[in-house]
Amino acid sequence: MHLHDDKIKELEETANKIRESLIDELVEAGSGHSAGPLGMADIFTLLYFHTLKHDPKNPDWEDRDRLVLSNGHICPIQYAAMAHAGYFPVEELKTLRKFGTRLQGHPHRTSLPGIETTSGPLGSGLSQAVGMAIASRMDGKKNFIYCLMSDGEHDAGQTWEAVMLAGREKLWNLIGIIDRNNIQIDGMTEDIMPLEPFRAKYGAFGWHVIDANGHDFMNMHMAIEQAQVVQEKPTVIIAHTIPGKGVAYMERDYLWHGKPPTKPEEIKQALHDLRTLGGRIQSEHQ
Amino acid sequence: MSINKKANLVENILELEKLEQVPIRNGYGEGLVEAGEKYPSVVALCADLTESTRTEAFAKKFPDRFVQMGVAEQNLASVASGMAAMGKIPYISSYAMFSPGRNWEQIRTTICYNERHVIIAGAHAGISVGPDGATHQAIEDIAITRVIANMTVIAPSDVHEAHKATFAAASLGGPVYIRFAREKTPVYTTPDTPFEIGRAEIFWEGKDPKVALVACGPSVHNALLAAKKLSEEGIGVVIINNHTIKPMDEKTIIDVAKKTGALVTIEEHQINGGMGSAVAEVITRNIPVPIEFVGVQNRFGESGTPIELVEKLGMGVDSIVQAAKKVIQRK
Numbered sequence: 001m002h003l004h005d006d007k008i009k010e011l012e013e014t015a016n017k018i019r020e021s022l023i024d025e026l027v028e029a030g031s032g033h034s035a036g037p038l039g040m041a042d043i044f045t046l047l048y049f050h051t052l053k054h055d056p057k058n059p060d061w062e063d064r065d066r067l068v069l070s071n072g073h074i075c076p077i078q079y080a081a082m083a084h085a086g087y088f089p090v091e092e093l094k095t096l097r098k099f100g101t102r103l104q105g106h107p108h109r110t111s112l113p114g115i116e117t118t119s120g121p122l123g124s125g126l127s128q129a130v131g132m133a134i135a136s137r138m139d140g141k142k143n144f145i146y147c148l149m150s151d152g153e154h155d156a157g158q159t160w161e162a163v164m165l166a167g168r169e170k171l172w173n174l175i176g177i178i179d180r181n182n183i184q185i186d187g188m189t190e191d192i193m194p195l196e197p198f199r200a201k202y203g204a205f206g207w208h209v210i211d212a213n214g215h216d217f218m219n220m221h222m223a224i225e226q227a228q229v230v231q232e233k234p235t236v237i238i239a240h241t242i243p244g245k246g247v248a249y250m251e252r253d254y255l256w257h258g259k260p261p262t263k264p265e266e267i268k269q270a271l272h273d274l275r276t277l278g279g280r281i282q283s284e285h286q
Numbered sequence: 287m288s289i290n291k292k293a294n295l296v297e298n299i300l301e302l303e304k305l306e307q308v309p310i311r312n313g314y315g316e317g318l319v320e321a322g323e324k325y326p327s328v329v330a331l332c333a334d335l336t337e338s339t340r341t342e343a344f345a346k347k348f349p350d351r352f353v354q355m356g357v358a359e360q361n362l363a364s365v366a367s368g369m370a371a372m373g374k375i376p377y378i379s380s381y382a383m384f385s386p387g388r389n390w391e392q393i394r395t396t397i398c399y400n401e402r403h404v405i406i407a408g409a410h411a412g413i414s415v416g417p418d419g420a421t422h423q424a425i426e427d428i429a430i431t432r433v434i435a436n437m438t439v440i441a442p443s444d445v446h447e448a449h450k451a452t453f454a455a456a457s458l459g460g461p462v463y464i465r466f467a468r469e470k471t472p473v474y475t476t477p478d479t480p481f482e483i484g485r486a487e488i489f490w491e492g493k494d495p496k497v498a499l500v501a502c503g504p505s506v507h508n509a510l511l512a513a514k515k516l517s518e519e520g521i522g523v524v525i526i527n528n529h530t531i532k533p534m535d536e537k538t539i540i541d542v543a544k545k546t547g548a549l550v551t552i553e554e555h556q557i558n559g560g561m562g563s564a565v566a567e568v569i570t571r572n573i574p575v576p577i578e579f580v581g582v583q584n585r586f587g588e589s590g591t592p593i594e595l596v597e598k599l600g601m602g603v604d605s606i607v608q609a610a611k612k613v614i615q616r617k
Contacts, residue, residue, distance in 0.1 A: 066371075068368075109400055109401070110400075110401055117367070117368075117371065117396070117400060118395060118396070118399050119395075121391055123360075124360070124364045124392055124396050127360070127361045127363075127364030127367075127368065127396075128364050128368035128371065128396055129368060130361075130365050130368060131364065131365035131366060131368020131369040131370075131371070131372075131376075132368040132369070132371055132372050134368075134369060135329075135368065135369040135371075135372035135373070135374045136372055138329075138350065138351070138374075139372070139373075157360070158358075158360040158361055158364070158392070161356075161358035161361035162361050162364070162365070164356070164358075165355065165356070165365065
């Protein structure tokens with residue numbers, strides 16, 4: 001589906017609203033990850049507001065595309081995108097991680113309609129997406145299975161077991177999107193367990209590989225459109241993202257991987273950065 | 287003879303040399319094909335052990351519904367979860383040591399917590415794996431599966447029961463673990479022997495019983511041989527084939543504990559956390575009577591024939607007889 005300039009502007013605004021909701025969510029919860037979710041706000045916005053064939057009012061619609069979030073710890077951004085897309089009231093985001101919530105600390109399928117699978121333990125999402133793609137193909141369906149992964153979870157052997165199987169099965173209906181933000185909990189991915197040459201590794205297992213800028217809606221959209229028409233191969237989009245995107249002091253700092261802002265000045269600065277698009281516009285609260 | 291006629295067991299059940307001997311895992315192969323014929327959504331996945339786990343017949347009959355996974359058990363469990371998400375009923379097979387052994391967390395999170403209907407078939411379970419040695423003898427699998435919420439755990443006692451359990455699992459819903467022994471074991475039930483997941487069967491009811499032998503898997507037949515010996519010494523026995531370890535048939539277990547006042551559990555598994563422990567959990571809450579546990583006592587197995595190993599590890603007929611006498615004295 002064509003992406004025109006007005007739509008891009010709309011997506012940018014939506015992404016920013018989703019980022020603001022995310023900061024509100026994390027502050028209210030008092031725990032959770034910051035950098036990864038912020039860095040994926042644009043991609044989740046593109047998926048939920050443009051790419052996915054889905055119906056927020058009928059989340060069990062059989063012919064919907066499937067979105068598998070493998071790195072479940074970034075779920076606050078998925079929750080925020082889902083709420084803004086109409087799966088549940090935005091107000092409910094405040095219940096994140098609290099007793100009795102449908103918004104569990106890591107996503108739980110049977111708690112929240114629209115979540116395709118329970119996740120959190122890293123490395124198992126791609127396997128499930130591969131299973132969905134194989135089953136979908138057996139039934140002659142035309143929908144796509146999208147699997148969002150972190151770069152860090154490529155340390156896990158199981159991810160590569162799934163990569164190998166998807167290559168053998170030539171799963172054209174499977175589109176992997178890797179959040180290539182170069183950080184993981186203990187530091188930079190290339191210091192902890194080098195993943196490069198990432199592109200060549202996927203290519204060697206029979207995948208079509210596309211590099212894209214995870215914050216450029218047009219660029220990501222074109223990558224996904226290309227992935228959808230690739231025949232006889234699964235596609236992986238290595239989406240280069242900036243962890244903490246939109247909040248200057250968090251950007252590219254791995255120390256913000258696993259914690260939310262807690263000090264009043266941190267919270268204020270984060271929301272200010274988001275509301276002003278990093279100082280480019282005036283905040284409505286100014 | 288005190289054999290329960292309603293159980294429709296074979297003739298000459300106590301004459302070991304006259305009984306046909308067939309590997310329990312064959313029942314998996316037969317039950318899987320039958321399930322595949324009845325339910326078009328049944329699919330099978332196997333981790334490079336298609337012949338050994340008896341998945342082969344299904345793979346030949348329904349090649350489009352079979353996925354060869356290679357030696358990748360973690361992927362096996364999670365791919366199955368994904369297929370179940372799309373409405374398939376996946377049966378996944380490997381050796382029990384690797385599935386549910388190696389892939390336990392994937393089974394817990396992506397199948398059980400995710401509430402997916404996947405049937406996990408663990409071949410080469412128990413000590414009767416024999417010559418392969420301890421690395422391939424799964425004697426912890428009941429413990430690690432029954433502890434996971436939502437899971438059903440079944441240990442069939444011969445080839446016919448394995449066939450029935452495998453077929454019945456297709457219509458059960460939710461995750462199911464079924465363990466299968468490797469080597470040939472006596473075929474002592476028949477296609478007409480009653481079988482229902484979650485219902486224990488009484489196979490032997492002696493007069494004025496003093497002890498109940500509660501067994502699962504190939505140990506049930508050893509319990510029958512032990513019952514014969516005990517009867518000859520004038521000790522009445524009840525035998526329960528407790529094939530479904532979870533959810534357990536609590537009523538039958540409690541009734542038999544009331545009737546006999548003492549239990550012996552028998553299984554090819556560590557006594558810690560196995561079927562016997564599950565029985566003890568029921569008994570201590572409802573009718574505390576003494577229990578003796580026959581099983582592997584905190585050690586690993588080794589190479590040998592199944593009979594040699596069962597004897598050496600203290601699970602043979604004489605060990606069961608001794609345990610029965612001991613528990614009666616503890617009353």
